[in-house]
Amino acid sequence: MSLETVVEDIRDEARARAEDIREEGEERAAEIVSEAEEEAERVVQEREQQVERQIEQEREQTLSAAKLEAKQQRLEARRDVLADVREGTEAAIADLEGDRREELTRALLDAAAVEFEDDESVAVRGRADDEELLTEILDDYEGWSFAGERECLGGVVVESEESRVRVNNTFDSVLEAVWEDNLKELSDRLFDDE
Template identity: 80%
Template sequence: MSLETVAEDIREEARARAEEIREEGEERAGEIVAEAEAEAERVREEREATVERKIAQEREQSLSSAKLEAKQERLEARRDALETVHEEVEAAIAGLEGERREELTRALLEEAAGEFDDDESVAVYGRAEDEELLTDLLSGYEGWSFAGERDCLGGVIVESEESRVRVNNTFDSVLEGVWEDNLKELSDRLFDDE
């Protein structure tokens, strides 16, 4: 074997080894690129999922907020409607006249009378416009007198110094009691849509 043949064999072997190293490098580079692309795809999918979750969460929060706001507005509208009804009832009660006003005032006075002894002196207060009516009704009660006016829709406030008893039988107090006792039913009747 000549030196030239040996040199050619070494060169051939070196070229083959270089080709093998280049192929291994290309293969490894392909693997690295594939791994990087897979990782990039995984990160992209992960971020898309995160963004989708965030969008869904924000959408749900916005929807919940809008529902709450609508519910609050609906409740406020109901409160306003109930307040209007209450004001109209107060106006109707304040506007009672004649026999109906006398009948109701008499009933409230009689109910209050049950709380006092016969020998007590009793002061009765009422609406300024009802002074004449109250004075007339009180003529049937020994020791009872009209003592002054109170800001109310009608009815009576009855007090006795001797027993320190005070009975509030005004139309206002009766209305508030009836209103509280029947508010749910009234609300259901006014707003039967729910």
């Protein structure tokens, strides 16, 4: 065998070995690319899921905030309506006249009188516009007198030095008690749609 043949055999062997190495390199490169593509796909899916979760969370927060704001506006509107009803009621009470006003004032005085049966002098305060009415009614009560005005819708505040008792039977105090006792029912009637 000649040297040339040996060299050619070595070259052929080196070429074959180089071809094997190249094929192995291409296979490994293809595996690396495939793994990288799979990893990239997994990362993309994870990111998409994170973004979807974040979008859903933000949507729920926005919806929740909108519902809360709507509820607050609804409650504020209800408060405004109830305040208007209260103002209208107060105005109607303040505008009572004649026999009806006298009847209610007498009833409030009679209710207060129970507390002052043994007292010799009793002071009665009331609305300035009711002074004449109160003075006339108080003629029926011995030792009772009009003692000045009281800022109120009507009715009386009765007090005595002897017993140190004060009874607030103003229309305002009666309205407050009735209002508090019936506020839920009133609200239900006004806002029966919910």
